[in-house]
Amino acid sequence: MLHIVACIKQVPDTKIIKMNPKTNTMDRSSAPAILNPYDAHAVEEAVRLRARYGGIVSVLTMGPPPAVKAIRKCIEIGADEGYMITDRAFAGADTLATSYTLTKALEKIGEITPIDLIVCGKMTIDGDTGQVGPGIARRLDMPPLTSVNKVTELNKAEGYAIVHRKLEDGYEVIRSTLPCLISVEKEINEVPYSSLPNMLRAARYQPHIWSVSDLKDIDKTQLGLKGSPTIVSSVWAPKKPQGGQLLEGEPNEQIRQLLAVMLEHKELFGATAGGGVS
Amino acid sequence: MNMEDYRGVWVFIEEKDGIVAPVSLELLGAGKWLAEKRKTELAGVLIGENVQELAQTVVEYGADKVYVYDDPIYRFYRTESYMKAMLACVEKYKPEILLYGATSTGKDLASAVATDLPTGLTADTTQLDVEEDTGLLLASRPAFGGNIMATILCKKYRPQMATVRPKVMKALSRNNGATGEFIHESIPIKEEDIRTKVLEIVQTTTQRIRIDEADIIVAGGKGLGGPLGFQVIHQLANTLGAVVGASRDVVEAGWIGHHHQVGQTGATVTPKIYFAIGISGAIQHIVGMQNSGLIIAINKDPAAAIFQAAHYGIVGDALTIVPMITEAFKIALGREGEVDARKV
Ligand SMILES: Cc1cc2nc3c(=O)[nH]c(=O)nc-3n(C[C@H](O)[C@H](O)[C@H](O)COP(=O)(O)OP(=O)(O)OC[C@H]3O[C@@H](n4cnc5c(N)ncnc54)[C@H](O)[C@@H]3O)c2cc1C
Ligand SMILES: Cc1cc2nc3c(=O)[nH]c(=O)nc-3n(C[C@H](O)[C@H](O)[C@H](O)COP(=O)(O)OP(=O)(O)OC[C@H]3O[C@@H](n4cnc5c(N)ncnc54)[C@H](O)[C@@H]3O)c2cc1C
Numbered sequence: 001m002l003h004i005v006a007c008i009k010q011v012p013d014t015k016i017i018k019m020n021p022k023t024n025t026m027d028r029s030s031a032p033a034i035l036n037p038y039d040a041h042a043v044e045e046a047v048r049l050r051a052r053y054g055g056i057v058s059v060l061t062m063g064p065p066p067a068v069k070a071i072r073k074c075i076e077i078g079a080d081e082g083y084m085i086t087d088r089a090f091a092g093a094d095t096l097a098t099s100y101t102l103t104k105a106l107e108k109i110g111e112i113t114p115i116d117l118i119v120c121g122k123m124t125i126d127g128d129t130g131q132v133g134p135g136i137a138r139r140l141d142m143p144p145l146t147s148v149n150k151v152t153e154l155n156k157a158e159g160y161a162i163v164h165r166k167l168e169d170g171y172e173v174i175r176s177t178l179p180c181l182i183s184v185e186k187e188i189n190e191v192p193y194s195s196l197p198n199m200l201r202a203a204r205y206q207p208h209i210w211s212v213s214d215l216k217d218i219d220k221t222q223l224g225l226k227g228s229p230t231i232v233s234s235v236w237a238p239k240k241p242q243g244g245q246l247l248e249g250e251p252n253e254q255i256r257q258l259l260a261v262m263l264e265h266k267e268l269f270g271a272t273a274g275g276g277v278s
Numbered sequence: 279m280n281m282e283d284y285r286g287v288w289v290f291i292e293e294k295d296g297i298v299a300p301v302s303l304e305l306l307g308a309g310k311w312l313a314e315k316r317k318t319e320l321a322g323v324l325i326g327e328n329v330q331e332l333a334q335t336v337v338e339y340g341a342d343k344v345y346v347y348d349d350p351i352y353r354f355y356r357t358e359s360y361m362k363a364m365l366a367c368v369e370k371y372k373p374e375i376l377l378y379g380a381t382s383t384g385k386d387l388a389s390a391v392a393t394d395l396p397t398g399l400t401a402d403t404t405q406l407d408v409e410e411d412t413g414l415l416l417a418s419r420p421a422f423g424g425n426i427m428a429t430i431l432c433k434k435y436r437p438q439m440a441t442v443r444p445k446v447m448k449a450l451s452r453n454n455g456a457t458g459e460f461i462h463e464s465i466p467i468k469e470e471d472i473r474t475k476v477l478e479i480v481q482t483t484t485q486r487i488r489i490d491e492a493d494i495i496v497a498g499g500k501g502l503g504g505p506l507g508f509q510v511i512h513q514l515a516n517t518l519g520a521v522v523g524a525s526r527d528v529v530e531a532g533w534i535g536h537h538h539q540v541g542q543t544g545a546t547v548t549p550k551i552y553f554a555i556g557i558s559g560a561i562q563h564i565v566g567m568q569n570s571g572l573i574i575a576i577n578k579d580p581a582a583a584i585f586q587a588a589h590y591g592i593v594g595d596a597l598t599i600v601p602m603i604t605e606a607f608k609i610a611l612g613r614e615g616e617v618d619a620r621k622v
Contacts, residue, residue, distance in 0.1 A: 014423030095389070096396055126422050129401035134357070134389035143473045144357050146386045162477070167382065170481040172354070177473040187536075229398030229435040235428045238420065238561060244573070244589035246580070251599060254592050255606050258574065261590060263610060265550055265572070 002055025002156050004046040005109060006079065006119045007102060007136065008039040010063050010070035011126040033066060035073040038121030042184050044191045045151065046119050047078035053154055055116075056080045058109060062090055062101055068207060075202035076194035082207035083109055089212045092225030095127075099135025100222045104215040106140065116156055118142070118181040130183065137181035145174060148182040281413075284374040284436035287313040290364070290387065291324040291336055291344075292379055298332055300491075301379030301444040303339045308447035309377060310340040312408045312415075319343060321373070325363050327353040330460075337458030340450045345371070345461050351469060354476040355383050359467060361390045366465045368395065373437045375408070375415050380441040388441050398432030400440040404565075406447070415440065424542040424562040445490055445546040446569075489521050489538060494551045497523030497540055497567070498533075501556025501577060502596055505533045510600040511555060517604050517611075523547065523567075525557045541566035556596045559584030576600065 012031035046057040058081040059074040061067050071082035085105045093101060106115065118140075120133035130146070137144030149171065150164035159178045164171045166185055194202075212218060221227060247254040287309045292299035306322065313320040321343040322336040329352075333344040347363040364387065368376065378384035380402045392399035400417035404427075407416040415438040418429045432438045489495065496518065498511035508528070515522045524538040540547055542562035552570035556577065557563060564587050567573070575588035576596050585591040592599055 012422070014425060017422060017425050094398065095401075096392065096398065099393060127401075128421060128423070129399075130385055131389040131392070131399055131401055134386060135393045138390050138393040144386070144390060145474070146389075147382045165382075167479070170479065172476050173478040173480070175475045175477055180473075229396070229432050230400060230430050231433065232428045233416075233431045235426050238424065238427050238565060243586040244591060246585065246591040246593060251592075251594060251602060254594075255599070255602055258590060258592065258603065259606055259610055261572070262551065262574075 001113065002050070002053050002117075002154070003058070003113045003115050004049055004055060004117045004119060005058045005060055005106065005115050006039065006042045006046045006074070007132070008043060008059050008061050008070055008074055008121070009036045009124050010034070010061065010067040011036045011124050014125045033069065035070040036121055036124045036126075038123060038125070038184070038186055039070075040073070040077060040121075040191045041186050041188055042119040042121045043074045043077045043079055044189045045184055046117075048189060049117070049151060049154055050078075053156070056113065058083060058113075060085070060102065060105055060109065062086070062093075062098065062105070068209075071207045072202040072205055075205045076198045077191060078195075078198055082205065083210065084207045085210045085215070087211040089220065089223045092228060093223065094228035094230040095129050095131035095135055096229055097223055097225075097227035099132050099139055100227060101215075102132070103136055103139040104218050105210065106136065108210070108215060116179050117154065117161065118179070120181065120183045122147070122183055122185050133181055133183035140179075140181070143176045143180045144183075145176055145180055146183040147185055149185040149188050151182070151188075154178070279434075279436060281374075281436055284372045286319050286321055286371070286373045287316065287375045288321045288323055288373040288377070288437070289341070290376070290378040290384060291322045291332070292381060292383055293324065293326045293329055293332055296328075296332070298335055298339075299379060299381065300449070301381060301384070301442070302336075303449040304444065304447040305377045305379060305442055306336065306340040307449045308406055308442070309375075310450060312375060312406065313342075315408050315410050316374070316413055318374070321345060321371075323347075323364060323367055325352050325360050327351075333458075333460045338452050338454060338456045340453075341458055343459045343461060345463055347463050347465070349464060349467075351467055351472070354479075355387075356472060356474050356476065357386055357390050358472045358474065360387050361394065362467055363463070363465055364391050365394055367463060368437060370463075374413050376437040376439045377406075378439070378441045380443045385441050388439055392439055395435075395437075397435040397437060397439055398430075400430040400432070403440040403442045404446045406440065406442065414438075420542060420565060424565045443546055445548055489523055489540070490545045490547055492521035492547070492549050494518050494520035494553075495523040495540070495547055495549045495567075495570070496520045496553040496555065497525070497557060498528060498555050498596075499525040499557030499563075500527045500531070501558070502528075503556075507556075507597055508533050510597060510604070514553070514600055514604045514607075517607050518551075520551075520553075521549075523552075525560075525563050554584050554588065555600060557584055558582050559587055 017031040123130035134144040147166040153162040289305040319342040322341040325347040378388040403417045405418040417440040496515040529539045550571040573588040575584040
């Protein structure tokens, strides 16, 4: 049976997040926790692939207990099973430690049902490194395929997948052996509104919850802050740009002033100026 | 791990169709500065098929040395083949700092290499510095959607690795005829060992819109009200010979393609002139355009944050003001009555 696992993370909604102007720190209480928007596309893609090829979709998250909410959101999207690993020992993990910990959980999930495909989001909206997916793939010795914006074929019997990888000016078509890991772009699909049956199931759903002691052969020195080679040494608010001047007078007068400033750069406005048109 | 064994600053040289990616040249500029501070050498790692000639380019942009992996197996970028070359090179020559462009290729490669080494990897860096005596790399990057900046250190592992955003570092001017050392490397690697195959490469944009290379950008936002309102942006851009930019909300609304997006999750741009029209000035937009030469904002809300980032601002309705600028410009440039022939 085809088994697809989507890795998902709960994140603060950075659209709503506020900075405390006095301390230059983030006011976390101002930001509601949501399912990382890119991960919603990862789960949706897994669900769509299940509709095409059959099988089951599991989701996995590492996070504090409230991350159960993000798993429920994935059940709403249509995932079958949810796994959460949560432990104080995981706190402060960078991408290397995160991918290590997730890999240990994926190995355990794979023992229950072997995994054919892992789907990650392109990145999260809080750390936004995009490094966790490739990290997991390397640790599980699967080919990592980042920037995927289409899955054209998944052939479990013959053990391959064909996907499109987005490039700066187009895309490439890649054939990879299975199992593999893909990180998906948001344009890969649209996440529809949840169906009522999924919402009802999600409300009651209890995920599998594991702590460090549930994971096998774990090297505790590779977890959390201890297992993280990178450290955040300081955090500050990006520099506020210095405001310029608002032009004054009637619109015509403002435009005259603007033109005077711009024409100082007259060399830019030749017939061939600029870098092309849309 | 013996830290003393690791010396030198390296840049992964990204190449496509026989051209070195601009970001790699920028990183050579930044790398040179770091290497000088550390009194050490700067090297490029060049991987591809038929890339020998580019090694000279890399030297002319500041590298003392180039490690070259030239083999048909590297014809297309693939994580597994490039990663194996990079791992072998790092293990053999042990750099203390290794930089990659934060492009889809650079990020993909760097994440894989970091895991296998293993070492720390700072993502999407926009500022770099190094402690002269300790060699500690101070890599700073935006996080939380650009709401904060963070400085990331990697104290206990080498090399210290970072991906660096295009357009935030400056390339040195080319030193034609500069000489350097070319070191040809190869590793035993067979096509059968690589589990991914590139079946096809499809170019979707016939004329590449290089928003990150434009001298003038006319960018529009949600304030234009709709795709029809956005036309005034195209008209001004055509008149100025500019490239059209956009805020993310406009891209998400489908008024224009995503490669026009400027900002944190779009392109970082540094044109000589940047127009921000009907754009509120969210931090995620500002981080992508704040280094433009001359920033002109037009917004009907005098309190809009964009005016803080702009050199000159006009408060008013874009739908009336922008066509006026377009007309005034045509007159100033002696192009009145000109039809928009260049519009496609
Ligand atoms: C200010 C700041 C800056 C940071 N900078 C760096 C840095 O430069 N380098 C570094 O190594 N770490 C950094 N970190 C730490 C990093 O954010 C965390 O390690 C985080 O756990 C994983 O990285 P990410 O959120 O960037 O995930 P990404 O790599 O962006 O996530 C990609 C995908 O991986 C999956 N995924 C990610 N996290 C989880 C999870 N917990 N559970 C399940 N699936 C998941 C999801 O599918 C997600 O879409 C930083 C943290 C902070 C607070
Ligand atoms: C993780 C993350 C990443 C992001 N990345 C990016 C990014 O890369 N780039 C980006 O741009 N955004 C990005 N955003 C979104 C960003 O936060 C803002 O939502 C977005 O920039 C707002 O777009 P806007 O200014 O066009 O629209 P709005 O915020 O809706 O602003 C419209 C403006 O138009 C003005 N206006 C209205 N009518 C008129 C008129 N007739 N004439 C003149 N002015 C008028 C209004 O006063 C207002 O200031 C990101 C957000 C997140 C959370």
